[in-house]
Amino acid sequence: MQIDKEIQPHSVKEIIQAIQSTTGPISIGGGRYSMGGQIGYENSLHIDMRQFNKVLNIDLQKKQVTVQPGIVWRDLQKKIDPYNLSIKIMQTYANFTVGGSISVNCHGRYIGHGPIISSVIQLKIITASGKIITANRKANTDVFNAVIGGYGGIGVIVEATLQLEDNVxxxxxxxxxxxxxxxxxxxxxxxxxxxxxxxxxxxxxxxxxxxxxxxxxxxxxxxxxxxxxxxxxxxxxxxxxxxxxxxxxxxxxxxxxxxxxxxxxxxxxxxxxxxxxxxxxxxxxxxxxxxxxxxxxxxxxxxxxxxxxxxxxxxxxxxxxxxxxxxxxxxxxxxxxxxxxxxxxxxxxxxxxxxxxxxxxxxxxxxxxxxxxxxxxxxxxxxxxxxxxxxxxxxxxxxxxPNSNKYFEIKNKLDSLNRFNNKLLDKYNPDNQKTIEKERENIKGYFRDEEQTVLTVPEWYLVFNPKEYADYLEKGNNPSDFPFYASIDEYWKLYDRSIKLVSDAYPENKEYTTMLKVIGISVTMEYTAKILYENTIGRIFSWFANDTISDDEKTIIAAQRAYSDFIYNTAWYEFKFLPWIKKVWNTSDTTKSSFLRKTERKLFFTFEFAFKAGYAQLIEWAAKNSYETPVTNIYLLADTKEKIQPTADIKILKEQKNKKLLSIPRWGSFTTNLLKLCHKDIEILEIGGNDEIVVSILSNESQNNNFENTKLLYKSNVVTNRKIKRLVYLVPVKQLLTFLKQAKSRKTEVEHIFDY
The missing domain is CATH 3.40.462 (Vanillyl-alcohol Oxidase; Chain A, domain 3)
Incomplete structure (x- = not known):
């Protein structure tokens, strides 16, 4: 789960400002010992209350204490112990925050008592409008009964007065x-x-x-x-x-x-x-x-x-x-x-x-x-x-x-836009069952891990590089001169940068990083073999070419182009390699090309595609036996007053007022279709449940590559043209279409949107 922003407030003013200056969901956390998403929600403003932790007043006569909710029980115990006072009701363990304990209506091993609510005298909370409410058993009693045990769904607790007992x-x-x-x-x-x-x-x-x-x-x-x-x-x-x-x-x-x-x-x-x-x-x-x-x-x-x-x-x-x-x-x-x-x-x-x-x-x-x-x-x-x-x-x-309906009535009264939310409340709020957001949970593969958008960058390089190779050959260049070593180096640089970026911000994704290592080693071995061959046998036979490309070699180039186009939208191992071998050998050469050169090229191509055909069969078998059938669509939640015309690729799964749940094919088609939408008045709220996505553009240094509200993650080399750089940006999903529109207006090529 990835939040949008986190704050650690020290004052009531900071909390009110954070609430009033945002419009999205809000989640609240304390000690962080709950284990079912009770303190978090996707793309939310997360209020970490642990620095909001002062003791405001100790009333020795009444044996009461007033605190900010971020204080942990042990720190409160240290404050009241010198007065021989003790907490009336709390958990056995003292690492929890007071606010978190009230929000779950905790209990302990105390005899003669029930949950903590019986020891709470009064609360102050900030609602979704930024208003401060005082709640106790005489004033705003319904709010008092909803906040205690309410899991942060009613508002932010900013003050709590508790009854104490004697320390004995x-x-x-x-x-x-x-x-x-x-x-x-x-x-x-x-x-x-x-x-x-x-x-x-x-x-x-x-x-x-x-x-x-x-x-x-x-x-x-x-x-x-x-x-x-x-x-x-x-x-x-x-x-x-x-x-x-x-x-x-x-x-x-x-x-x-x-x-x-x-x-x-x-x-x-x-x-x-x-x-x-x-x-x-x-x-x-x-x-x-x-x-x-x-x-x-x-x-x-x-x-x-x-x-x-x-x-x-x-x-x-x-x-x-x-x-x-x-x-x-x-x-x-x-x-x-x-x-x-x-x-x-x-x-x-x-x-x-x-x-x-x-x-x-x-x-x-x-x-x-x-x-x-x-x-x-x-x-x-x-x-x-x-x-x-x-x-x-x-x-x-x-x-x-059975009284949860009363709780949600109070919640909807004070928070009609359902801003205070978390995974627990999201599941059980009856109003959520009717929303377009709830529909997401019924779609297999809707939610994607956000770190995947970064981790797919090196994997997609193995799509971009074959395209460079096909472009290079179509321009009449000698295949022996293709920068295979630079391609290997570029892959591993992208791998290292991507792994470092995700390790700083996301949980470890062992399965995917292992896959990246495996395909990296595979392409390294392939390109190393090509380096050795092209710089020996390949270069010798190129001397016989007489600057003439045979029809057989043109078919080989067409095969490389077909392969590079294919893998933009389909797994590489599904490409049909063997028919291209047959096609090359059946080509009638009408040119005056060198027999030695075209035979050498055909034999090398035959070995390459035959090996890949065999390897592809093994990979396809392993993939089908090890993984579920891949989800071939990516899903978007968008907000627009414009009518979106469904196409063969863009499907509208559900509409609710201005919100639309869209389905678009993944991989290369995703980029193509979003570029078509970027001139419409649409705001994308999330993609695959995420609020950030990685986009790469191809640009020369003279172009304006500064884009607002984005983060340049790194630059990458286009190995066949050092004047062109691949710029990889992290873009807020809500700004994605604006980013694409700006890039197009600057005549910058949007290479790919990395769809997790």
């Missing part, structure tokens, strides 16, 4: 409880015990029959650890190792239950409440997430239904062989305020920590069992937590969050 010493107490006895144990020992501050129960996989209840109870005992707040940047080497051991299948889980946990919990532990509430997520961080990673899900099950839910959960985990590390049970009272409440009644939260592969197949399996698990949750009148991967269907979401 707490002692750890543990007890193993059978699942069937857990409700009774909890009711008798935990639920109404005002001395219990934190509590959770670890449900041991893979049997899910025993819960290790861990309570932290107020005490006057001596501290076993005098740390007030967990410091940052500690070296967590043991915790990740233990998690790795537990992930060793059932044996690792047996070790945890029988050996690791008994050792850990055998020691007496008395700490400050703030210490126990300030864990660091880095203790969970694996050495690498390249092939496998650890992920969270969370289910909220009514307390009376956990006995019937656990067997259903176990069945699904076993069916898909899910590598569950831990299931933590945490209690929460109902939340009757937040419109996206996950606690419609008193619940136990099942916090699922599991290990999965990062490849596409593993992700697909997770999606399958998550959808099944969601049905199991709904069968128990439960719900699930939304900061994680949004696999649930729209129907499941509406059933799990």
């Amino acid at each position: 010493k707490v002692e750890r107490q543990t007890k193993l409880v059978k699942v069937e006895n857990y409700n009774d144990f909890f009711d008798k020992n935990i639920r109404n015990n005002k001395n219990v501050v934190f509590q959770n129960g670890d449900l041991y996989p893979p049997n899910y029959d025993v819960i290790n209840n861990v309570s932290w109870v107020k005490t006057n005992k001596e501290l076993t650890d005098t740390t007030r707040v967990t410091p940052e940047n500690q070296n967590y080497w043991l915790e990740p190792k233990l998690i790795q051991i537990i992930s060793w299948g059932n044996f690792g889980k047996w070790m945890r239950r029988k050996i690791v946990d008994p050792i850990i919990y055998s020691k007496e532990k008395v700490v400050w409440r703030n210490k126990e509430a300030s864990y660091d997520v880095f203790e969970l961080e694996p050495a690498s997430r390249e092939e496998q990673t650890y992920v969270l899900q969370e289910y909220f099950i009514p307390v009376k239904n956990i006995q019937s839910f656990i067997p259903k959960m176990k069945t699904i985990f076993n069916k898909y062989n899910v590598n569950i590390i831990n299931v933590s049970l945490r209690h929460a009272y109902p939340d009757k305020e937040s419109y996206l409440s996950w606690a419609k009644e008193e619940v136990f939260a099942f916090v699922i920590y599991y290990k999965q592969g990062t490849d596409a197949s593993s992700k697909n399996i997770v999606k399958k069992w998550t959808i099944e698990m969601t049905n199991a949750i709904l069968s128990e009148n439960g719900s699930w937590y939304l900061p994680y991967q949004p696999h649930a269907s729209i129907k499941q979401f509406n059933q799990g969050f």
